[in-house]
Amino acid sequence: MSGHAESRKVYYAIFGALLALTYLTVAVARIDLGRLNTIVALTIAVTKAVLVVLFFMHVRHSNRLTKLVVVGGFVWLALLIGLTMLDVTSRNWLTIPG
Amino acid sequence: MWLFLVTEIMFFGGMFTAYIVYRSLYPNAFVAASHTLDITMGAINTAVLICSSLSMALAVNAAQLGRRKSLVWFLILTILLGSVFLGIKAVEYHDKFVHHHVPGASFHFEGPEPQNAQLFFSIYFGATGLHALHMIIGIVLLAILAIRAQRGRFSSEYYTPIDMTGLYWHFVDIVWIFLFPLLYLLGGHLQGGGH
Numbered sequence: 308m309s310g311h312a313e314s315r316k317v318y319y320a321i322f323g324a325l326l327a328l329t330y331l332t333v334a335v336a337r338i339d340l341g342r343l344n345t346i347v348a349l350t351i352a353v354t355k356a357v358l359v360v361l362f363f364m365h366v367r368h369s370n371r372l373t374k375l376v377v378v379g380g381f382v383w384l385a386l387l388i389g390l391t392m393l394d395v396t397s398r399n400w401l402t403i404p405g
Numbered sequence: 406m407w408l409f410l411v412t413e414i415m416f417f418g419g420m421f422t423a424y425i426v427y428r429s430l431y432p433n434a435f436v437a438a439s440h441t442l443d444i445t446m447g448a449i450n451t452a453v454l455i456c457s458s459l460s461m462a463l464a465v466n467a468a469q470l471g472r473r474k475s476l477v478w479f480l481i482l483t484i485l486l487g488s489v490f491l492g493i494k495a496v497e498y499h500d501k502f503v504h505h506h507v508p509g510a511s512f513h514f515e516g517p518e519p520q521n522a523q524l525f526f527s528i529y530f531g532a533t534g535l536h537a538l539h540m541i542i543g544i545v546l547l548a549i550l551a552i553r554a555q556r557g558r559f560s561s562e563y564y565t566p567i568d569m570t571g572l573y574w575h576f577v578d579i580v581w582i583f584l585f586p587l588l589y590l591l592g593g594h595l596q597g598g599g600h
Contacts, residue, residue: 311468311478313462313466321459324453325455329448329452329455329585333444333590336444338596344594345591351586352452352583356582360575362462363458363462363571363575364556376411377411380410381414382519384415386419387422388425391422391425391426392429395429
């Protein structure tokens with residue numbers, strides 16, 4: 308799709324960043340932070356995903372239509388999860404004793 | 406290609422939504438069940454997949470520059486790394502069978518709320534199974550590309566199939582980037598972090 312050849316140095320840098328973030332997320336997961344555990348883990352996962360999309364998948368150099376499709380895809384995913392959770396959390400199911 | 410990947414986002418999105426819903430309903434069972442997964446294996450597999458994404462990116466790069474030899478080698482390297490991932494996954498699946506953690510008649514869970522833990526394992530097998538299926542499809546595609554590349558079918562003018570397969574491969578990597586923390590790391594702190 309994009310004819311732009313990214314410098315290989317960029318790939319190695321992104322690769323290093325992804326490995327470092329993986330190490331970080333495993334290290335943090337072993338500490339009990341309560342709710343923060345999930346927030347930290349997901350923040351790291353989103354960061355990694357953004358790095359892969361922008362650099363490995365060349366979206367950084369893609370045209371606007373491609374960018375729109377990518378963003379649109381994630382917006383729909385957010386709608387799916389957001390509206391489902393809106394329903395689930397407002398149904399008073401959460402108090403069922405385990 | 407991106408349109409196809411968007412449908413894939415929603416495809417896996419359903420899986421993630423199921424996970425979020427049941428996790429919010431049965432947080433304790435999910436943490437306990439997640440605790441039985443081997444973080445080390447999951448982390449190694451994450452690293453393996455990241456390596457395979459790098460070699461895939463380098464394969465596309467080689468194709469853009471019209472370097473046939475390195476293109477073929479990077480494709481083969483990507484296939485090998487993908488196979489290593491599936492191998493480790495197979496060992497993990499085997500462990501689940503040994504410990505009766507596979508949902509079904511012989512399911513047995515020592516922790517609290519076995520029924521709800523079974524839900525976690527259902528989602529675990531559903532999500533990782535679908536992911537593994539995508540990996541297998543990706544490996545087949547890469548093998549075809551490697552053969553065609555060897556025969557000199559691609560050049561710096563024409564490498565669209567490699568570009569597309571690369572996008573697909575990176576997408577499958579991203580799915581794992583989310584599956585790993587959600588499935589494996591959720592119960593990580595139970596392994597006695599501070600003690």
